[in-house]
Amino acid sequence: xxxxxxxxxxxxxxxxxxxxxxxxxxxxxxxxxxxxxxxxxxxxxxxxxxxxxxxxxxxxxxxxxxxxxxxxxxxxxxxxxxxxxxxxxxxxxxxxxxxxxxxxxxxxxxxxxxxxxxxxxxxxxxxxxxxxxxxxxxxxxxxxxxxxxxxxxxxxxxxxxxxxxxxxxxxxxxxxxxxxxxxxxxxxxxxxxxxxxxxxxxxxxxxxxxxxxxxxxxxxxxxxxxxxxxxxxxxxxxxxxxxxxxxxxxxxxxxxxxxxxxxxxxxxxxxxxxxxxxxxxxxxxxxxxxxxxxxxxxxxxxxxxxxxxxxxxxxxxxxxxxxxxxxxxxxxxxxxxxxxxxxxxxxxxxxxxxxxxxxxxxxxxxxxxxxxxxxxxxxxxxxxxxxxxxxxxxxxxxxxxxxxxxxxxxxxxxxxxxxxxxxxxxxxxxxxxxxxxxxxxxxxxxxxxxxxxxxxxxxxxxxxxxxxxxxxxxxxxxxxxxxxxxxxxxxxxxxxxxxxxxxxxxxxxxxxxxxxxxxxxxxxxxxxxxxxxxxxxxxxxxxxxxxxxxxxxxxxxxxxxxxxxxxxxxxxxxxxxxxxxxxxxxxxxxxxxxxxxxxxxxxxxxxxxxxxxxxxxxxxxxxx
Numbered sequence: 001x002x003x004x005x006x007x008x009x010x011x012x013x014x015x016x017x018x019x020x021x022x023x024x025x026x027x028x029x030x031x032x033x034x035x036x037x038x039x040x041x042x043x044x045x046x047x048x049x050x051x052x053x054x055x056x057x058x059x060x061x062x063x064x065x066x067x068x069x070x071x072x073x074x075x076x077x078x079x080x081x082x083x084x085x086x087x088x089x090x091x092x093x094x095x096x097x098x099x100x101x102x103x104x105x106x107x108x109x110x111x112x113x114x115x116x117x118x119x120x121x122x123x124x125x126x127x128x129x130x131x132x133x134x135x136x137x138x139x140x141x142x143x144x145x146x147x148x149x150x151x152x153x154x155x156x157x158x159x160x161x162x163x164x165x166x167x168x169x170x171x172x173x174x175x176x177x178x179x180x181x182x183x184x185x186x187x188x189x190x191x192x193x194x195x196x197x198x199x200x201x202x203x204x205x206x207x208x209x210x211x212x213x214x215x216x217x218x219x220x221x222x223x224x225x226x227x228x229x230x231x232x233x234x235x236x237x238x239x240x241x242x243x244x245x246x247x248x249x250x251x252x253x254x255x256x257x258x259x260x261x262x263x264x265x266x267x268x269x270x271x272x273x274x275x276x277x278x279x280x281x282x283x284x285x286x287x288x289x290x291x292x293x294x295x296x297x298x299x300x301x302x303x304x305x306x307x308x309x310x311x312x313x314x315x316x317x318x319x320x321x322x323x324x325x326x327x328x329x330x331x332x333x334x335x336x337x338x339x340x341x342x343x344x345x346x347x348x349x350x351x352x353x354x355x356x357x358x359x360x361x362x363x364x365x366x367x368x369x370x371x372x373x374x375x376x377x378x379x380x381x382x383x384x385x386x387x388x389x390x391x392x393x394x395x396x397x398x399x400x401x402x403x404x405x406x407x408x409x410x411x412x413x414x415x416x417x418x419x420x421x422x423x424x425x426x427x428x429x430x431x432x433x434x435x436x437x438x439x440x441x442x443x444x445x446x447x448x449x450x451x452x453x454x455x456x457x458x459x460x461x462x463x464x465x466x467x468x469x470x471x472x473x474x475x476x477x478x479x480x481x482x483x484x485x486x487x488x489x490x491x492x493x494x495x496x497x498x499x500x501x502x503x504x505x506x507x508x509x510x511x512x513x514x515x516x517x518x519x520x521x522x523x524x525x526x527x528x529x530x531x532x533x534x535x536x537x538x539x540x541x542x543x544x545x546x547x548x549x550x551x552x553x554x555x556x557x558x559x560x561x562x563x564x565x566x567x568x569x570x571x572x573x574x575x576x577x578x579x580x581x582x583x584x585x586x587x588x589x590x591x592x593x594x595x596x597x598x599x600x601x602x603x604x605x606x607x608x609x610x611x612x613x614x615x616x617x618x619x620x621x622x623x624x
Contacts, residue, residue, distance in 0.1 A: 033127040033135075039107065039205065040116040041198050041511045042554055047110065047118060047259075056112055056598045057263025057608060063249070065590065065611020068271040068290040070281055071097045073507075076167040081276050081458065081487040082242045085223040089208065091167050091495070091529050093223030094488060096245050097272045101265075101606075102230035103208035106136050106155065108260040111598025111608075114510040117205050118260050121150055121231075125205075134190045134201050135183070143254045144211050144231045152182035157212040159190060159204060165221040168529035170207075173514045176200045197549035198557075199513025233265040246271045263594075266610035276487070278461040288588060292605055295584040297461055298366035305586065313589065314619055320583040323599045328373035329505040330574040331455070332533035336497055336525070339445055343401075344434040346572035348427035349453075350411055352472040353575050357418035362464050367578035371410050372565050373506045373519070375579050379561035381408040381569070388559040392547055393566070396540040401570040409569040411576050418468050419475070427476055443477030452479040454500045458490040462503065469575075495529040503577070504533045510600055511554070512561060516545045520568065534573035541567050590616040 037049040053059045071080045077095040078088055088095025107117035107125075119125075122136040142150040159180035162170050176196035181189050190204055210220075214229040227236040233253050239245035247270045255261050273290045275281035282300050285293045286307045295301045309315045333340050333349065340346060355369050372380040384406055385393060393404060403409060414420040432438075435446045443451040453473065455466055466482045473480040485493070493499050506519050518524050521542050524532035544564040551557035583603050593609040 033129060035124045035126050035137075037124055038110075038116055038118040039125060039127070039134075039201060040113065041202065041513065042552075044113075045116050045118075046113050047116075051118075051259050053259055053262035054110055054112065054598075056594055056596055058592075058594050058610070059262045061263050061266045061592070061608075061610040062613065063251075063266050063610075064268050064613065065616065066269040066271060067267040067292060067591075067606055067609070067611070068273065069292040069294075069605070070273050070275060070284075070290060072294045072296070075100075076169060077491075079487045079491060082274055083245065084241050085225065086227060086236065087220075087222070087224055089162065089166050089170065090221050090223070092221070094491070096239070098234075098245060098247050098270060098606075099236075100208065100232075101234040101247050101270065102228070102232045102236060103210070104142065104150070104231040104255060105206050105208060107205040109206065109601060110260075111601035111604065114600055115199065115202060117202055120255060120258060120260050121155075121209060122205070127201075131201075132192050132194065132196070134192075134204075136188050136190070136205075138186045138188070139254075140186065141254045142231070144214075144229050145235055145250065146229060148211070148213070149185075150209060150231055151185045152188035153185070154212045155188040155209055156180040156182045157215075158210045159188075159207060161210070161215075161220050162207055168527050169518050169531065172518045172524055172527060172530060173200070173203050175517070176514065177204060180204075195546075195550060197514035197517075198551060199509070199511065199515075199549070203514060233261070234270060237269065242274060244271060244273050264607045266608075267606075268611075270606055276459070278459055285586070291590060292587040293585070294603070294605075295586055298363040301584050302364040302366070309588070310586075316587055316589050318585045318587075320585060320597060320603055322376070322580065322582050324602065325377035325379070325508040325510060326370075326375045326579040326581075327506040327508040328370050328375055328574070328576065329503070329579060330370060330576040331501045332504050332574045333501055333572075334497060334499055334533065334535055335537075335573065336535040337500065339451060340500075342434040343570075343572045344430040345436065348430040348434075348476065349473070350572060350575050351423040351427040351430075352476060353411075353469045354414045354416070354418050354420060354423075354472065355411065355578065356414045356416040357468060358465060359578065360416060361418070363578070367580055369411060370576040370579050371569070372408075373568060374508055374512075374561055374565055376581070377508065377510065379508075379512070379558055379565065381562040381565040383407065385563070385566065386559065388555075389563045389566070392544060392560060392563040396543070396567070400538075400540050400567050404566045404570050408566050409572070419472060424472060424475055431476060438477045441477060442479065450479055451477070453481070455480070455482045456490060456493065456499050456502055457482065457484055458487045460484060494533060497528075497533075497535065501575075502533055504531065506531070511557065513549050516548055516564070520545055520564070536568070536571065536573055538567065538571065541571075588619065590619055 038045045076088055077093055078097055079094045083094045083096040085093030085095050088099040104121045106122040108120045110116045121138055121142045123139045124137050126135040163174040163177055176193045178191040178193055183189055211229045234247035234249055237246035237248040249268050278297055333346050359365055359367055374380050412423055414423055436443050436451055445451050470480040494502050518531045520536050522537040524530035525535045525537045548557055548560035551560050591609050592612040597603055
């Protein structure tokens, strides 16, 4: 933590009585720690206390206009295709995209630092010497949308309620939060368990602040279409369930001129459109039903951006390098089911997926192969373990595969034919060695049942990517099928772990911490709604997750994550898919954005970009 020295001077001649009177207050300050304007995982802060704005923003960005798009990311109970609730922080319902815009938080992320946060609703924070208590001092101007003051009582209630009743993923990440207490109207103390995860205070500082009074007559953990009392830069506007939702900028918002907010939240209206099908969503964009699109389908990017508005310049295409960790996307194998218990079976399935053929034939060679859940970062294990990694891994020798102590597992490279006979022959050998013989051309499990696998997805655009994979599994005698379900059913099934194989993308922070528990630990494997799709329950992985969370330096974190990566990859818990090294953007030419977008927080289209009135005027003239 960047600690700035604090004066504790008692002037000579003030008198013994005055000194005695002041002593308890000084001692209290020392126990609470020095006052700082920002926090980060390892104490490094780029911006001083008197900074005016983040370097990457346009502080003079004009206000006005509309941003409209489709969801490109989701959190907690949100869906890409639909919504039926304005409560997006619990398990029930399908939460609306954008609800985070309606609530303020204690501290805001800096997009050009790995994990630093600076004061928003909190003016400053004091951290106890043992780093187990954080005392946040609130800004007196912080207000809810009804004009009432945000107090420490609201903050404490929000933290305690989210820990007790929030989405299971929130609860997992708050395991090391003991509780929050309002010391007075302006000061809230958050206490943490000993050996807490390094990033838990950062997570807490980014949680939404709710009105305690508002929820006195309402149940927090219920799905609802009532608009909650917010405090953020936007409030809920018009919406139609399952179709669209709008957020209106609060034009007298109390936080607009804070250093962490200058150049942000520039649109008068932010609108999300919901489509059940990617192809239909593309047609909506081409017809100007919405204005901004990040393209995730290589086929569409390569073949369908030839409509008139793009040819005449009314629509722009742009590729922005993606320097953030891409995480890991793949087909996750539900090892809670006995038929997937043997890692040899899982490796046979990995060999059956021909990435090279799929990338060339279906995805226009647009992607690179994913190998690690830490892809596109320096946390990926490479070569043989370093001495630092070996020190972490040695206690588990004999409990983890021997390959952990050698080169990390890498998915095989096929001959690109779509049906690599060498790899399929190896898969047959693995399945037979695992006790799954072929009878009547069907692969049979040890209990005599036919080995059958069901893939589930919620959008038809992924169907082609399964075809060759399923065909190869069939060659091995495995009865594989694909089921397309609606978004609500898919979420219900994966939250209940009622599936064989499901697609997931693990999104990693540049400084992974407590979030690792939700992806990899035994506790998460048993927690309904967690992101541990594969049911990973490995004591070595549990221990390495704890080592990563307890790392005191960035280099220690790097070695711990690399060791974790080796053990995870040795477990063959997934069939790795692919990742993109850049953002493919398309938008109607009505926007402006900073020349240098932040490295660590994505493109920032909804909060850093702005409506360009001059461009919009030219666009309307061209339309006429």
